[in-house]
Amino acid sequence: MDAFRALLGSERMAFRGLEPSPLPPAACIEIDAGDWGRLAALAKRQGWRWAGVWAEDRGVDLTVNLCLELQGSYLIVRTCLAAGRARLPSQAPHYWAADRPERHIQDLFGIRFEDHPDPRRWTRHQAWAEGIHPLRKDFPLAGLAPGYCPPDRDYPFLKAQGSSVYQIPVGPVHAGIIEPGHFRFQAIGETVLHLEERLGYVHKGIEKLAEGRDPHGLARLAGRVSGDTTCGHAWAACMAMERAAGIEIPLRAAFIRGLLAERERVINHLWDLGALCNDVGFAFGYYQFGRLREQWLRENQAWFGHRLMMDRIVPGGVAVDVCPDDAMKMHRSVVRLREEFSELMTILDANSSLEDRFLGAGILSAEMAQALGALGYVGRASGQTFDVRHDAAYAPYDRIPVKVQVETQGDVASRFWVRYKELRVCLSLLGKLIDGMPDGELTVPWQIPPEGSEGFAAVEGWRGEILCHVRFGAHSSIRRYWPRDPSVINWPALEKLVLGNIVPDFPVCNKSVNGSYSGHDL
């Protein structure tokens, strides 16, 4: 952080450090809007990871906030745009990850990013017209133009030219039980020449819907940003709200949150391992992992009252306790799963047909993963070591260290095995969380935060780093909620890693990344 301040100083970039930081543990500085692009160039030079950007309509002006991360330290860079001058130099020329988030802000706030390499609309399809900006405060939640929303026919997809090049449009309704989105392939024979994703189909206006909710209402909504990450997003939102309100949750609640989040990681990784097997026609793996997942879902129901553990993380703590009897059962379940793994993985490891499909498919090089800022298992399968639990540890992980698992080949096999290795770590973490769980309260009473107070949180969801910013208005009502699912960062990785693969390998490549559509589209 000091090195970055020194660099900004030596480059004669004016900045104002906000002390104390309004968004601890992140540091916070403010710069001039004109320096926005240049700041990204400098940050890149020093190796900062571009983690997210969000805007806020404060009525009198618009602010834009950038989140950078280096070695576990978060830095928020803020700039103010006077009303009527909603323009900002783009950071996308310096950071690929900035591409779609900037276009999202362009569509929803009407802030134009100058010199953006690809200024096409992104989240906006046809539900509102160009020039209308739903996240501006003067835009009503109900919208301006009710009535039939036509399909987004004229989105200018990139087209390849040449003989024997052809397009394959897929979606939004896919041929399975999956979320909607559109993939546009340019192919030669069976080989993928180019893939373009078109998302935004499940945009439900989550950021707008959050406005005016109370803390419990926001936690419920956050739990539905992406249903498979209900604990992760609820935790991030609650942590941000608690920081804004200056609330410290009981240690027992932090341990139980850890328990819920690790169980969420287990059920999702189990599902992905099974689904990856399924996508290469290995039914044995699909049904075995599906069986284990169902057992854990039933345990969730028995111990926490909900199969996916929705609404168990609440502002101020948790809504479930772990009784000694259940703790014993949880231990036994961890032991059982470990035994299952040792049997199953020996079988899978010896299966040459599985290896044949996984090895070398969908390679994301370490350089590419770093350039994209790839998160979670996608990054860690390509040599990126970042894990919020390890690098910017929060309770309970500040007491229970997490061993970060890494693979280096960057192919589907790496993303399969890194998930498995993470599962093993999860099981050991679960044991420690149960053993080390302190006595105490489950919640602390909510305190009304002063109007305008804000909070920032970073949590390691099962897909990777989840970021969240919350600002309160009067009487604990939410003025701004910004969740950033790791999928936002990881979706572009799929476009890169599928290049040169054959079209029939796309499903397994896609599953190996397993981005959330809902978490991306909001």
Next chain:
Amino acid sequence: MLRLYGKILKTGVLTEKVPRVTPNTSSAVPDVAVGQIGQTLKAVVDRRFRGSLAIRQVDAGSCNGCELEIHALNNVYYDVERFGVHFVASPRHADVLMVTGPVSRHMEAAVKRTWEATANPKWVIAVGDCGACGGEFGVSYASCGAVSNVIPVDLIIPGCPPTPLALLQGLLSLCGRL
């Protein structure tokens, strides 16, 4: 390979058994076992759909929670295919559309077209609280809310998300009406 077969043998059959249906157990009440609902369902599917009920699942804007539970219907515990119920890849092949989510406005046209592409006679099940009434998301600039605001709905299976058992019960009550 021997290990693989060994594991299959060791795992055994986990699919939850179908007890003999007596007149008392044939009506679906909450908390009855999978097999009981399933057997009744199978009887109806056999009678009304010649043994095969094809479902096309459409995510119209869900948070993906409902999809996880619909998927679970295919795991070894529920194994819904043994009752003649299966999920198909195209609306052209479907008897039933199972629609989740509040219908996002960006999916409105796709949902309508999927419905139009489904051959008659067809039925629509709105799955989950969002599909039922808009749920946590309601009606807004981005969301049409309930599935019935966009296409005709024959049955609602509430829940956030509905459990696989609730989904089975829902299917049964749809078939029971036909």
